[in-house]
Amino acid sequence: MSPADPSPPAPRTPDLPTDPSGHRGRSTPVPGDWSAPTPDRPVHATVLLPGSKSLTNRYLVLAALAGDRSRLRAPLRSRDTLLMADALRALGVRIDDVDPDGDVAGSVPDWLVSPPEHLRGDVRIDCGLAGTVMRFLPAVAALARGPVHLDGDPQARVRPMGPVLESLRALGVELEDSDGYLPLTVHGRGSVRGGSVTMDASSSSQFVSALLLAGARYDEGITIHHRGRPVPSQPHILMTVETLRDAGALVDDSEPDTWRVEPSEINALDVSIEPDLSNAGPFVAAALVTGGTVRIPGWPQYTTQAGDLMREILDTMGADVRLDRHGLTVIGSGELVGIDIDLHDAAELTPTVAALAALASTPSSIRGVAHIRGHETDRLAALTAELGSLGGAVTETEDGLRIAPAPLHGGRFRTYHDHRMATAGAIVGLRVHGVTVEDIETTSKTLPDFPGLWAGMLSGRASVAALSPSEEPAR
Numbered sequence: 359m360s361p362a363d364p365s366p367p368a369p370r371t372p373d374l375p376t377d378p379s380g381h382r383g384r385s386t387p388v389p390g391d392w393s394a395p396t397p398d399r400p401v402h403a404t405v406l407l408p409g410s411k412s413l414t415n416r417y418l419v420l421a422a423l424a425g426d427r428s429r430l431r432a433p434l435r436s437r438d439t440l441l442m443a444d445a446l447r448a449l450g451v452r453i454d455d456v457d458p459d460g461d462v463a464g465s466v467p468d469w470l471v472s473p474p475e476h477l478r479g480d481v482r483i484d485c486g487l488a489g490t491v492m493r494f495l496p497a498v499a500a501l502a503r504g505p506v507h508l509d510g511d512p513q514a515r516v517r518p519m520g521p522v523l524e525s526l527r528a529l530g531v532e533l534e535d536s537d538g539y540l541p542l543t544v545h546g547r548g549s550v551r552g553g554s555v556t557m558d559a560s561s562s563s564q565f566v567s568a569l570l571l572a573g574a575r576y577d578e579g580i581t582i583h584h585r586g587r588p589v590p591s592q593p594h595i596l597m598t599v600e601t602l603r604d605a606g607a608l609v610d611d612s613e614p615d616t617w618r619v620e621p622s623e624i625n626a627l628d629v630s631i632e633p634d635l636s637n638a639g640p641f642v643a644a645a646l647v648t649g650g651t652v653r654i655p656g657w658p659q660y661t662t663q664a665g666d667l668m669r670e671i672l673d674t675m676g677a678d679v680r681l682d683r684h685g686l687t688v689i690g691s692g693e694l695v696g697i698d699i700d701l702h703d704a705a706e707l708t709p710t711v712a713a714l715a716a717l718a719s720t721p722s723s724i725r726g727v728a729h730i731r732g733h734e735t736d737r738l739a740a741l742t743a744e745l746g747s748l749g750g751a752v753t754e755t756e757d758g759l760r761i762a763p764a765p766l767h768g769g770r771f772r773t774y775h776d777h778r779m780a781t782a783g784a785i786v787g788l789r790v791h792g793v794t795v796e797d798i799e800t801t802s803k804t805l806p807d808f809p810g811l812w813a814g815m816l817s818g819r820a821s822v823a824a825l826s827p828s829e830e831p832a833r
């Protein structure tokens with residue numbers, strides 16, 4: 359549990375959910391909306407999920423800064439990782455598709471990443487709405503030779519970046535920003551002095567990860583001290599530390615709120631990317647909601663992914679959850695109870711847990727996630743508005759949500775350019791007829807073809823294999 363987590367600095371102009379008609383409650387479906395399927399029987403499926411966004415983008419950055427060519431096996435190819443790859447290509451990194459070794463069913467090409475001798479400047483980088491791109495790349499761009507301009511989607515311009523930018527300045531980097539936000543220009547000089555810096559990382563763990571990932575290549579390495587309210591999403595910092603160690607960097611994370619990376623070469627990597635466990639959330643949730651069975655092959659037995667917390671969440675909310683060396687199996691009983699949980703360490707799961715909570719038979723409380731007001735949208739306001747518009751009894755608190763049981767009805771679920779809002783709408787639709795989701799394509803931020811995967815899970819098509827009855831784990 360994290361200590362009380364009142365609001366960290368809010369995004370500049372929060373993308374507050376407002377209905378253009380000025381009305382709360384049911385809004386009318388719009389042509390092009392996605393009709394969330396409501397299955398008439400329990401789901402029984404094995405779902406092959408693509409790689410982790412967070413691991414793919416960390417390994418891409420490290421491979422770009424390495425001394426030799428790296429191989430990323432089964433990387434995620436979604437908007438966030440393709441933007442990262444394109445940004446690194448613009449800086450002079452070569453990234454080629456190669457066939458994976460062996461004929462692995464459902465596999466995607468590997469990436470071979472060849473770093474240039476020097477990163478080049480005079481380039482423009484589109485960050486889209488990717489926190490990992492907009493936060494990680496300024497620290498990399500500082501090593502380029504020449505100016506690097508970064509901008510993104512209109513919603514990206516309100517996501518906080520100030521602490522990472524101020525820290526770079528303190529480490530000797532020249533940059534022009536928009537008062538702590540995109541757009542910005544980093545004037546790369548080919549090297550960065552580095553050293554010690556104190557920052558407030560209470561609005562995003564990505565500020566710490568950004569400096570750590572590039573810090574081994576700074577002349578004096580980097581030491582980061584955090585001062586402020588607790589840093590959220592801490593498993594993501596451990597992920598950064600472990601990926602750096604995979605690349606041979608010396609990292610000291612033994613002191614709370616302090617991280618040190620020694621200056622060193624970054625070794626070439628040959629790594630397999632784990633499936634994305636946060637993206638697995640809505641799929642394993644389907645077992646709980648429908649009283650079925652969903653199996654995710656390749657769910658790691660050890661991981662730094664925050665999404666691994668789904669196992670505990672589903673167990674608490676009523677599922678039978680089994681992890682073995684083949685992967686994860688979640689078996690729903692038809693019962694779905696509420697949860698009282700601090701999601702400070704796994705904040706990106708909030709929309710999934712909130713959707714489950716709205717379907718639960720007892721009340722729920724989600725705490726410790728004030729900072730997700732600066733995620734893709736103000737997720738606390740968005741979830742309150744959208745679950746509420748379907749009849750949900752949702753109260754926004756200073757650092758989370760309280761959700762009481764209430765009969766839900768169909769209606770339009772707006773998504774605010776937020777992939778996890780879209781998948782939250784899909785979860786509710788599993789049990790509530792007539793839910794339509796606005797802009798389902800926004801899921802492509804971290805998941806290629808979510809509608810296809812979802813339909814496949816419900817019907818046994820595509821890259822999803824229905825379990826034969828003999829394979830079904832005993833209840």
Ligand SMILES: O=C(O)C1=C[C@@H](OP(=O)(O)O)[C@@H](O)[C@H](O)C1
Pocket residue numbers: 411412413489490561562563564567590591594705706
């Ligand atoms: O470093 C990363 O890959 C991420 C860190 C977390 O960000 P916050 O610390 O801003 O929550 C997480 O929510 C995000 O989805 C991915």
Ligand SMILES: C=C(OP(=O)(O)O)C(=O)O
Pocket residue numbers: 487488489490706733734778804
């Ligand atoms: C917060 C998220 O993304 P980002 O990496 O853009 O911060 C998320 O994926 O839930």
